[in-house]
Amino acid sequence: MDVTSQRTGGALIVSVEGRVDGANARKFQKAVESVIDDDDGAVILDMENLSYISSAGLRSILLIAKGLQKRTAQFAVCSLQDAIGEVFRIVGFDKIVTIHSSQGDAVAAMGS
Amino acid sequence: MVRPYKILVVDDEPDLEPLMLQRMRRHIRAGRYSFVFARNGLEALDRLNEDGDIDMVLSDINMPQMDGLTLLEQIPKVDPNIRSVIISAYGDMKNIRTAMNRGAFDFVTKPVDFKDLQITIERTLAHMMEWREALSYRDKLVSIQNELEVASRIQQSILPSEFPDDLRYQVYGNMEPARDVGGDFFDIMLLDEGQIGLAIADVSDKGVPAALFMMSCRTLLKGVAIGLTEPGAVLGEVNDLLHEDNETMLFVTVLYAVYNPSTGEFTYASGGHDPPLLIRSDGSVSLLPLTDGIALGVVPELNYKQHKITLSPGDTVVLYTDGVTEAQNTDGSAFEVDGLHQIFAGSSAYLKAREGTDLVFEKVREFMGEASQFDDITCLTLHRDT
Known part of the structure; x- marks a missing residue:
């Protein structure tokens, strides 16, 4: 699991690569939270290179989203691989987390 | 308050006791060390059994009744967490090697250089504290492991x-x-x-x-x-x-x-x-x-x-x-x-x-x-x- 970040068009884009499972979900959450600044108004989690996510990883995403929601920052995920999209759909999180098909779409929708 | 480290000094030479107390007086006064003394291995074992709170043994090798090398073998039976340092004749590599094989942590040579001895004591105590800490972590880990197993059985049941x-x-x-x-x-x-x-x-x-x-x-x-x-x-x-x-x-x-x-x-x-x-x-x-x-x-x-x-x-x-x-x-x-x-x-x-x-x-x-x-x-x- 690897986390990198950059700021584009008013949004913070955090890209995650590899697998997020029970063993590294907390590390993943900490890594993402550590790159988020207090004044980031929009955070996009880019999952293009995320190959697997377990329910523990989904929980980490909920916690990240909750943290942002508390200070009314926007949050979305983008570029989900088919299998990851299927996981989101089954668990029903496609209804509670905003999903964009590409990073460009996400930035266009959220950036200022 | 933290109690001083208790060090048992074993030597048949009666002069060592006043000398040790005198040379280590600052550390004794500061509450860092306390010393007890024995004249041979047997007396030392008695002290270890009676006191129960001795952290470290500093022992000569050649002594009547029970020598230092035999004592070394007996110490772990009293308490495996006690650390021992041997005082040997300069260049007596055979006995030093035997002592190390029997679990001595370190050695100092005669005539005793008290500055060097004090460094050796500190190093030994530091090692002992790390060891104790590791043991307590291990015990905690084992108890957490046991609790998790119980939790898992409850879940199954x-x-x-x-x-x-x-x-x-x-x-x-x-x-x-x-x-x-x-x-x-x-x-x-x-x-x-x-x-x-x-x-x-x-x-x-x-x-x-x-x-x-x-x-x-x-x-x-x-x-x-x-x-x-x-x-x-x-x-x-x-x-x-x-x-x-x-x-x-x-x-x-x-x-x-x-x-x-x-x-x-x-x-x-x-x-x-x-x-x-x-x-x-x-x-x-x-x-x-x-x-x-x-x-x-x-x-x-x-x-x-x-x-x-x-x-x-x-x-x-x-x-x-x-x-x-x-x-x-x-x-x-x-x-x-x-x-x-x-x-x-x-x-x-x-x-x-x-x-x-x-x-x-x-x-x-x-x-x-x-x-x-x-x-x-x-x-x-x-x-x-x-």
Whole structure:
């Protein structure tokens, strides 16, 4: 699991690569939270290179989203691989987390 | 206040005692060291047994009655955590080597250089403290491990081990936990008017918080299910109860179904759980449609949709958790829903519920081979006979 970040068009884009499972979900959450600044108004989690996510990883995403929601920052995920999209759909999180098909779409929708 | 380190000095030379006390007086006054003395190995052993709080032994080798090398062998029998330093003649490598082999931590040579001795004492004490700390961590770890094992057994013991005995249908479930306590459970509830409630669930994450969440989820589900017959309403109610004060964002995916043995009606609602597998009596296999519910515990006041099918005699429904479909082999590929399809495609109308569940476990295990199990594996099978 690897986390990198950059700021584009008013949004913070955090890209995650590899697998997020029970063993590294907390590390993943900490890594993402550590790159988020207090004044980031929009955070996009880019999952293009995320190959697997377990329910523990989904929980980490909920916690990240909750943290942002508390200070009314926007949050979305983008570029989900088919299998990851299927996981989101089954668990029903496609209804509670905003999903964009590409990073460009996400930035266009959220950036200022 | 921290007590001084207690050092037992063993030497048949009577002059060493006043000299040691004099040269170490600053450290004694500062409350860092305290000294006790013995004139030979036997006396030293007596002191060790009597005092019980000696941290370190500083011993000469050549002494009457019991020499230092014999003493070294005896010290661990009194307390394996005591560290020993040997005082030897300069260049006496043979005895020094023997002493080290017998567990001495270090040595100093005669005539004793007290500055060097003090450094050696500090190094020995530092090592001893690290050792003790490591031991206490190990003990804590062992006790946590034991508690986790107990928790895991408790979890196993709440799963149904007896299954309804009815000529009209069979139901059989099994759960195989991964190493940590955690996640999955299934339940079978006898409801009003001869209906039965079937639940299978998977809590996000592992460990003690997840296990506690799972226990409360199971209890709530059981309590709510007995009072309500609509699966969607049951999930809605349990969701609200779980959501209260759920700062941890733990969630649980649940598939809850009510089966009516008289009519064959099977009504289910999914809270973010994988769809059940339906095997018709002609051996055709399909996934039942999702009901679009969100995993429980995350968002309050949800309406859970439900879906109803009718089982004909010879039909089978298999409920499972993602421990089945996401089981990995050594190449890193997953069992997938396809694996389940393959198990049951062309199954006989006389497939038994137990046989169905056992087959899933057998095939998943076969698929995994030497790969380790990361997630709980759970499967619950319902079969309509007549």
